[in-house]
Amino acid sequence: MSTVHKITAASASAAASFGGSRVNLCYQCMTCTLGCPAAGRMEIHPHAIMRKIQLGEVQELLVSSAIWKCLGCETCYSRCPNEINIPSAIDELKHAAMSSGKAKSISAAFHNIFLGGIKKNGLLFELGLMLRLKIAMKDFFSDTFLGALMIMKGKLSLRPHSLRESGAMKKIFEKSGAGTN
Ligand code: SF4
Numbered sequence: 001m002s003t004v005h006k007i008t009a010a011s012a013s014a015a016a017s018f019g020g021s022r023v024n025l026c027y028q029c030m031t032c033t034l035g036c037p038a039a040g041r042m043e044i045h046p047h048a049i050m051r052k053i054q055l056g057e058v059q060e061l062l063v064s065s066a067i068w069k070c071l072g073c074e075t076c077y078s079r080c081p082n083e084i085n086i087p088s089a090i091d092e093l094k095h096a097a098m099s100s101g102k103a104k105s106i107s108a109a110f111h112n113i114f115l116g117g118i119k120k121n122g123l124l125f126e127l128g129l130m131l132r133l134k135i136a137m138k139d140f141f142s143d144t145f146l147g148a149l150m151i152m153k154g155k156l157s158l159r160p161h162s163l164r165e166s167g168a169m170k171k172i173f174e175k176s177g178a179g180t181n
Pocket residue numbers: 025026027028029030031032033046047050079080081082083084086
């Protein structure tokens with residue numbers, strides 16, 4: 001037996017300003033999904049994410065990995081006939097997933113570790129990112145030969161590089177509220 005999903009007054013009101021976007025205007029034309037370069041890797045496509053927000057089914061989105069596959073490229077936003085800022089709505093979901101502790105996917109872990117590294121050093125430290133991601137994934141041995149080869153060829157630095165003005169980057173993070181570690 002199929003379940004009937006309904007938009008309630010509360011979910012419609014929340015969708016009207018979700019992430020500063022007018023998600024309530026979405027009429028499911030799928031133009032966003034058809035142009036999205038990441039849609040093939042999302043288990044819930046951009047148009048379906050908009051629909052779930054309209055229906056108030058946000059909790060399901062917070063635990064999904066789909067929101068972490070969004071590249072923030074804004075292709076969908078530029079194509080949407082209703083000018084709905086889809087990446088902004090997805091960013092709102094990412095923030096909510098992080099602050100509620102519901103971001104469990106490996107994509108979320110990557111996002112968190114990546115931002116934490118940029119916040120700390122101002123520049124990406126690839127080796128540190130890889131090691132922390134491996135610990136998060138509990139995958140300690142895959143690609144170790146490749147990693148060693150890259151270090152030997154000087155493609156991976158053993159020490160992080162820092163911006164001369166690394167304090168400026170920290171201030172940007174503080175102002176935006178981004179980065180959790
Ligand atoms: S392009 Fe805009 S209106 Fe169409 S499905 Fe996507 S968000 Fe909704």
